[in-house]
Amino acid sequence: MTSTRILSEIRLARLKRRRKLWLSIHLWLGLLFGTFIAVIGLTGSILAFYPEIDEWLAPGLLTVKPPFADATYKPLVDIIAASVPEMPGEAKQAHMHYPQNAEAACRIRYAVPIAHGATEFWEVSVDPYTAEVIGKRLRWSSHQLFPTTFIDFIFILHYSLLLGEYGELAVSVISVLTIISVLTGLIVWWPLTGKWRQALTIKRKASAERLIFDLHKTSGIYSAAVLLPVLFSGIYITVPKYVVPVVELFSSATYRYWFHSNPNTNLASLGMADAVKIAERVYPSGRLQVIYGAMKPDSTFTVCKDGVKQAGSLLRRRCIVIDRYSGEILDIDDPTIGSAGEVLSHWQWPLHSGQAFGMTGRILVCLSGLLCPLLFVTGVVRWRHKCRASNKSHSKALKNKIVQ
Secondary structure (H helix, E strand, O other): OOHHHHHHHHHHHHHHHHHHHHHHHHHHHHHHHHHHHHHHHHHHHHHOOHHHHHHHHOHHHHEOOOOOOOOOOOOHHHHHHHHHHHOOOOOEEEEEEOOOOOOEOEEEEEEEEOHHHOEEEEEEEEEOOOOEEEEEEEEEEOOOOOOOOHHHHHHHHHHHOOOHHHHHHHHHHHHHHHHHHHHHHHHHHOOOOOOHHHHHOOOOOOOHHHHHHHHHHHHHHHHHHHHHHHHHHHHHHHOHHHHHHHHHOOOOOOOHHHOOOOOOOOOOOOOHHHHHHHHHHHOOOOEEEEEEOOOOOOOEEEEEEEOOOOOOOOOOOEEEEEEOOOOOEEEEEOOOOOOHHHHHHHHHHHHHHOHHHHHHHHHHHHHHHHHHHHHHHHHHHHHHHHHHHHHHHHHHHHHHHHHO
């Protein structure tokens, strides 16, 4: 045996020993947190298509019929004004979801304070073609554990496991551990002997145990490219106060929810429609997507548009933060300007939702989420197979020892 071959075998043995350590980490992370990962992944798959699902579940409230081909919407100020009489005077406009297709209603969400410091969140649906109210619904109450709509239940389960602020932190920690699990899975999967075809395919006509192993292996490797950025973006969105300072160690970054309006008793607050006019002066192209309302004296308006056409930019979503009194633009989410840290920040929501790459991106995010339960189940089954094999081997060795 040549010295080169001896050294190669020593190196391979060393790598195999290290891989056992990574396998142990991968195994225990999956066993301890796999159930939560499966729930987060499954709910994320549903949310990749939440607008369509919500409209399908409540068509009479969330869909409209255009009066004729190429019909245009009423002015935004009229649409918003139509919703105001439906809510009590103390209600605050929290959010507006603009129609994303010709048969969708315009939805304005209100925060309504109730007894004992609790808040109810109502949504008023308005026909954008006629500016007439279709109806309203209670989405959730801050004093209740479960929301009243299916989509809101899935949202809250996804980002907080129904555990409130502590749940958001728990989901973020689980997401960090899932990233570690995915990376250790890639290390364990890496074919040390160079048998790439075997590592990337499912063996035909194999035993049930081998099929489970191959399903776990291939689904993990093919989903990793989507899971890793989706997991990181989920952490960024849920707990930015912990992530942005880390990003700022490498590049300056901003986060639009940190900006505040400058209260001015001499100026009346702008409305949502006024904020949209300001945003459209900056980005006249594209389609209005959402408006985040200014509910507190120092809150800002945030207007987001999608489909904005700009040379040299793959991402078409732009968000503009506006002072509610002066109309001053405080921040812009635009990947064509700003530092590397700011560009990273702009990409997080589009990546997490899959909207950065249109329908293809949404489908990929949905599939990657569906693979989380599959990875958990196949991982547990594979672990049980190895436990049984180990027990059989131990029993056989014990019998041989007794016989001797």
